[in-house]
Amino acid sequence: MAKKKSSNEERLQKLTPSGKKDESFFEQVFDVVRQVPKGRVTTYGAVAAALGTKLSARMVGWAMNAAHKMSPKVPAQRVVNRAGLLTGKMHFAYPEQMQELLEKEGVKVVHDKVVEFDKLFWDPAVEMGS
DNA sequence: ACGCTGACTATTA
DNA sequence: CTAATAGCCAGCG
Numbered sequence: 001m002a003k004k005k006s007s008n009e010e011r012l013q014k015l016t017p018s019g020k021k022d023e024s025f026f027e028q029v030f031d032v033v034r035q036v037p038k039g040r041v042t043t044y045g046a047v048a049a050a051l052g053t054k055l056s057a058r059m060v061g062w063a064m065n066a067a068h069k070m071s072p073k074v075p076a077q078r079v080v081n082r083a084g085l086l087t088g089k090m091h092f093a094y095p096e097q098m099q100e101l102l103e104k105e106g107v108k109v110v111h112d113k114v115v116e117f118d119k120l121f122w123d124p125a126v127e128m129g130s
Numbered sequence: 131a132c133g134c135t136g137a138c139t140a141t142t143a
Numbered sequence: 144c145t146a147a148t149a150g151c152c153a154g155c156g
Contacts, residue, residue, distance in 0.1 A: 025153080044138050048151095054139090056151040061137035065154095081138065088137030 025051070029063040030070060032124040036078045039106035040122035041114050043082050050124040061088060068092075077101040084117025 032047050044057040053059060060079070067074035068091075077098040081087045089098035089112060099109040108115035 048138080053151080057138035058136060059138090059152055062153070064137055076137080079137080091137055
């Protein structure tokens with residue numbers, strides 16, 4: 001058996017079948033999040049699953065930390081947790097900024113939760129599969 | 131270099 | 144029903 005240390009490298013290799021350059025885990029997350037249509041939302045798990053790291057939804061959120069310093073900025077407000085809760089709102093410039101941005105895009109948020117989140121949920125894997 | 135933390139999720143008690 | 148635990152992986156002290 002190969003060493004466990006190469007497991008993460010293998011995973012990344014599978015994500016780049018085109019022999020593309022080694023995009024950092026972050027760039028993959030940013031790319032997916034930026035594909036989220038306006039007025040829609042997605043979850044950490046969905047993005048992680050689209051990258052093949054569904055077991056590490058935390059890494060998606062962690063990537064978001066660096067996302068807002070990227071350019072163009074990543075619509076992290078469209079990324080919520082599995083329950084549709086704006087768990088990451090506290091990491092924005094202002095905690096209410098996340099809800100504010102979502103409402104401006106047509107997403108209603110009540111008590112830090114996305115209204116009809118189930119309908120607004122956008123699966124990145126669907127777009128990547130088309 | 132080792133250990134803790136963390137914008138998650140699912141499972142078990 | 145709620146609470147706690149485990150699994151994930153990379154950055155930071």
